[in-house]
Amino acid sequence: RKEVEQDPGPFNVPEGATVAFNCTYSNSASQSFFWYRQDCRKEPKLLMSVYSSGNEDGRFTAQLNRASQYISLLIRDSKLSDSATYLCVVNSINFNKFYFGSGTKLNVKP
């Protein structure tokens, strides 16, 4: 079983739509969780960390569900510029190793 699993998509949504991605992780001892965004042929860039209490940054909301071992990312009022691949990243104990999901591709259409 993979450490981190994501639906690869693509999610094709119109501008202004709300879209949500989930990501599941296998190690219940995982300590830190992040969403990264990766544009085509570019490096991953940190979008937001995911905290136990949930956190929001503008149109983006991240949630962590430890009991079910998943994290989610909600994007409201989608923009064309949100089109990218969203990577779920989970770290191991002691911050030694980070595991990446395969990414969820989002296409926001006009």
Next chain:
Amino acid sequence: EAGVTQFPSHSVIEKGQTVTLRCDPISGHDNLYWYRRVMGKEIKFLLHFVKESKQDESGMPNNRFLAERTGGTYSTLKVQPAELEDSGVYFCASSRTGQPQHFGDGTRLSIL
């Protein structure tokens, strides 16, 4: 502050040759990571340095790969001899302990 920088951005070499990739982390970041993404697959961990020490190298594919971080500053990843399956994008990332990683632009390696 300057970000993580990687050199070269692209490298095309023949099977059997040697290639060395370089990563300069963000100043003050003790943690340096190497990752690889092969076509159609997820990004995979290769190894992790804390300063000049290898903390975890369990992701290194085989002994053709050698990573060093002399003096705890920049790091190099050498592939010798390169094989076709080594093609992919090699990312370097750095962080302060417990903090999110910042990635370099990656080195796109093509083995012919």
